[in-house]
Amino acid sequence: MTAAHVLIPVKALGLAKSRLAHVLEPEIRADLVLAMLRDTLDATLASGDLDVTIVTSDPHAAAVASACGARVFPDPGPPGAGSTGAERLNAALNAAAAHVRHRTPGIGLIALQADLPALRPHELVSALDDARQVGRAIVEDHTGLGTTALLHCVPHEPLHAMFGADSARRHVESGARALTGDLPGLRLDVDTVADLEAAARLGTGPATASVLVRIGFAVPAK
Numbered sequence: 001m002t003a004a005h006v007l008i009p010v011k012a013l014g015l016a017k018s019r020l021a022h023v024l025e026p027e028i029r030a031d032l033v034l035a036m037l038r039d040t041l042d043a044t045l046a047s048g049d050l051d052v053t054i055v056t057s058d059p060h061a062a063a064v065a066s067a068c069g070a071r072v073f074p075d076p077g078p079p080g081a082g083s084t085g086a087e088r089l090n091a092a093l094n095a096a097a098a099h100v101r102h103r104t105p106g107i108g109l110i111a112l113q114a115d116l117p118a119l120r121p122h123e124l125v126s127a128l129d130d131a132r133q134v135g136r137a138i139v140e141d142h143t144g145l146g147t148t149a150l151l152h153c154v155p156h157e158p159l160h161a162m163f164g165a166d167s168a169r170r171h172v173e174s175g176a177r178a179l180t181g182d183l184p185g186l187r188l189d190v191d192t193v194a195d196l197e198a199a200a201r202l203g204t205g206p207a208t209a210s211v212l213v214r215i216g217f218a219v220p221a222k
């Protein structure tokens, strides 16, 4: 049986990585988002017996998913008028989780960020092993405030994603254990120029490395 099902959300590329908009033109920003998605996906698919679904309405992200062997779940769109970005993200993840659990009752779920270009397969394996011991767990991002992975191994409770600003605290309050392992690639989501520099130092997958070289970083692939 598949060990767990990984859900990776990606919003429309034109809206993505707005915190890099002051340094990167829209076209290269879109290339970077797709490259980080590809490297995140490749590391995830190399982590063992995991199914992977990309949650997106973006055709370019869906094409990358299909090329890598992942499934695509169409973003259901805003849950209501005036909903916030975080509400849209969590609604999309929760809908995808319900769909997966309908097909595969009780399967473990991992909601994973799409911008983890330095992710190593063993980090995801180790986090999943630890999450199984406690049922519900998170990996805090490198700032300690956000969540890069919500690992939900409680068979008969819905995912209840709570991503968005300060999501680590909310996930912990919802009963998730914050994992303490040494997981530098899994903790490094890339939102800012400083994050990009940190990822380049840590070593990214080849797709991201190639974009970094185009924008002036001299980096070896991991």
Ligand SMILES: Nc1nc2c(ncn2[C@@H]2O[C@H](COP(=O)(O)OP(=O)(O)OP(=O)(O)O)[C@@H](O)[C@H]2O)c(=O)[nH]1
Pocket: 009, 010, 011, 012, 015, 016, 017, 018, 019, 020, 055, 056, 057, 075, 085, 088, 089, 092, 113, 114, 115, 191
């Ligand atoms: N499917 C889906 N994914 C989303 C949605 N909102 C955000 N995401 C994804 O969730 C992750 C975190 O989202 P954000 O931090 O809002 O966006 P970002 O593109 O990483 O960065 P900023 O634009 O700088 O905030 C990213 O992978 C997004 O693509 C949504 O409404 N639907």
Ligand SMILES: C=C(OP(=O)(O)O)C(=O)O
Pocket: 141, 145, 146, 147, 148, 162, 163, 164, 165, 166, 167, 168, 189, 191
């Ligand atoms: C959405 C989140 O992350 P970020 O905004 O850093 O991508 C989060 O940590 O819940």
